Amino acid sequence: MKWDAGEYDAVKAPQVDAGRELVALAGVREDEAILDLGCGTGRLTVELARLTSKGHVVGIDPSREMLDKAKGTSTGVKNVRYVQAPAQSMNFTDEFDLVFSNSALQWIKEQEDVMKRVYYSLKPGGRIAFQAPARNFCLEFSIYTAETIELLGMEQHYAAWTSPWRFPGKEEFEALLSDTGFKSVKVFKRDYRLQFVDTSAVLAWWASAGLRPYLEPLPEADQLRFKEVFSERFERNRTDHGIAFGFRRLFAFAEKE
Numbered sequence: 001m002k003w004d005a006g007e008y009d010a011v012k013a014p015q016v017d018a019g020r021e022l023v024a025l026a027g028v029r030e031d032e033a034i035l036d037l038g039c040g041t042g043r044l045t046v047e048l049a050r051l052t053s054k055g056h057v058v059g060i061d062p063s064r065e066m067l068d069k070a071k072g073t074s075t076g077v078k079n080v081r082y083v084q085a086p087a088q089s090m091n092f093t094d095e096f097d098l099v100f101s102n103s104a105l106q107w108i109k110e111q112e113d114v115m116k117r118v119y120y121s122l123k124p125g126g127r128i129a130f131q132a133p134a135r136n137f138c139l140e141f142s143i144y145t146a147e148t149i150e151l152l153g154m155e156q157h158y159a160a161w162t163s164p165w166r167f168p169g170k171e172e173f174e175a176l177l178s179d180t181g182f183k184s185v186k187v188f189k190r191d192y193r194l195q196f197v198d199t200s201a202v203l204a205w206w207a208s209a210g211l212r213p214y215l216e217p218l219p220e221a222d223q224l225r226f227k228e229v230f231s232e233r234f235e236r237n238r239t240d241h242g243i244a245f246g247f248r249r250l251f252a253f254a255e256k257e
Helices: 005-011 013-026 043-051 064-073 111-121 139-151 170-180 199-208 220-237
Strands: 033-037 056-061 080-084 096-102 122-133 183-196 242-255
Touching: 013 043, 013 096, 013 122, 013 242, 033 043, 033 111, 043 056, 043 064, 043 080, 043 096, 056 064, 064 080, 096 111, 111 122, 111 170, 139 220, 139 242, 170 183, 170 242, 183 199, 199 220, 199 242, 220 242
Parallel strands: 033 056, 033 096, 056 080, 096 122
Antiparallel strands: 122 242, 183 242
């Protein structure tokens, strides 16, 4: 799937806010080697690099569009380098003190294989700090996409459609980490309340990432209709302060012996 890195960077504030919380919880030290898995446009990669001022950060992402943006974001930051590759093909060994991943794991279906690669990439005593949308992360998103498809009679476009995501539950992710060999596993959910000024702002945010797989099967004219009807659904979430809805995220921490 091709990304619009500029659009994503412009409207991804909720991911960045949760990512900064993840950065704080990760306890980055000034001399660490860090892998930013699914680094996207590099905004958090740069923050990690500044915290590990005597260390270095490697950002990995499969999207050339994202990495081009990340390189611009990192201009002047000397302890960052980027690698264009999917997580499924990385082959680092005993190289990092921390593997950090913010809102990227859900795009990887081969999570067992990737977590093994993450484990191998860590030095003994290394650790992970991951954050991703939780299973059933947003009730409105599930309901409103289904309603939009039905209202527009677009079922034929999705007859062979499969979700690009995998959202592990808390217990499933705990088991995945333990089975991989990680110790001191800690996984928890956190509920957020997202607030937008209007439905246009809601649409801009969803269209930058979460809505893209639903738009991809459609001709351009139908994409516009889909976005219009989808965004109208969020009028049900209007409050005195704009449009608001819940979003649940999963945080995970663990260590390699």
